[in-house]
Amino acid sequence: MDFEKMGFRRVKLAETPTPFEEAPRFSKAVGGPRIFLKRDDATGLALGGNKARKLELLMGEALELGVDTVITCGGPQSNHARMTAAAARKLGLHPVLVLDGDDPGKREGNLLLDHLLGAEIIFSGHRSSGDLLDEVKDMVIARGGKPYVIPLGGSNAFGALAYIECMEEIVGQCKSLGVLPKALYVASGSVGTLAGLIMGKVIFGAGLTIKGKAVSPGAEAKAQRTVQLMTEALSLLRSRVPSVGADLARLLNMSVESLSELVDIDDRQVGEGYAIPTEAGLEAIRLLARTEGVLTDPVYTGKALAGLVKDARDGLYSRDDAVIFLHTGGVPSDFAFHEILSRQ
Ligand SMILES: Cc1ncc(COP(=O)(O)O)c(C=O)c1O
Secondary structure, three states, X not given: OOOOOOOOOOOOOOOOOOOEEEOHHHHHHOOOOEEEEEEHHHOOOOOOOOHHHHXXXXXXHHHHOOOOEEEEEEOOXXXXXXXXHHHHHHOOOEEXXXXXXXXXXXXXHHXXXXXHOOOEEEEXXXXXXXXXXXXXXXXXXXXXXXXXEOOHHHOOHHHHHHOHHHHHHHHHXXXXXXXXXXXXXXXXXXXXXXXXXXXXHHHXXXXXXXXXXXXXXXXXXXXXXHHHHHHHHHHHHHHHXXXXXXXXXXXXXXXXHHHHHOOEEEOOOOOOOOOOOOHHHHHHHHXXXXXXXXXXXXXXXXXXXXXXXXXXXXXXXXXXXXXXXEEOOOHHHHHHHHHHHOOO
């Protein structure tokens, strides 16, 4: 996608296109279809992950507005917060992270990296970190700063648009390998990634089903949010792009109803809640690591991978079918889950 040509400022933060590789031993171990890994864990910004793509457009907007401080929020092990802090540092901006709960004292996993990046960390106590964003913004303004606020997970219209490009890469990579995948599995939280992938599917005519695997409860609310994000992204596109090609026009002309029909998200792999590891997720993490040498995490990618493993074992696909697992990163949080991960 030529975002610059469309009137967006974009900062180079991600190593793209990310690799696309087959995982034959993993596929054999689950008795399933051919499985391909799209390695967005390898985007390379402070250990990588899906947020690097979103931050390219979000930070572009921040620079356009001439800010000096970037504020975002998330859980104490937020990958998004860590990568936002790194992106801010790379661009000479001051990172402020509002994180859920009380200060755990120990600096582990992503929180350790936030500390190394010198982020200003504010714990939200009994309130949710997202609810504090306005107050923190006012605080930064009161001390003379110019803040830019990035919502939870970097999921707004800019963040969602950025993920269109991942689908463009996937379509090209599948074409060069002669593969026609049936489905793509992706961990979904604030659903910007899912929204972007679906828009990319429409633009680039990909025939696959995109299966969002929720990492926190509330599949229905997440489905609605996905549609809302797509709608906002399309309005943003319309406002910036004076004339569009046929591919983009197909997407821009879609009704809310037809966009909703493309959303497929379930919360069967969530378990007891966000950031609470599940047995199925832990098994999937070990299996991928021990068959392919690829690391995943218990909060996001392990749960999404468990969804793929279940579908493969349930016989949803034939051996000749192909499916994709979008690896969105998250491995730094493994170090904060060392007790449970070192059990077996
Ligand atoms: C490793 C990882 N995977 C997946 C996601 C989910 O992406 P989204 O919030 O766009 O649904 C996140 C979001 O924080 C993440 O950190």
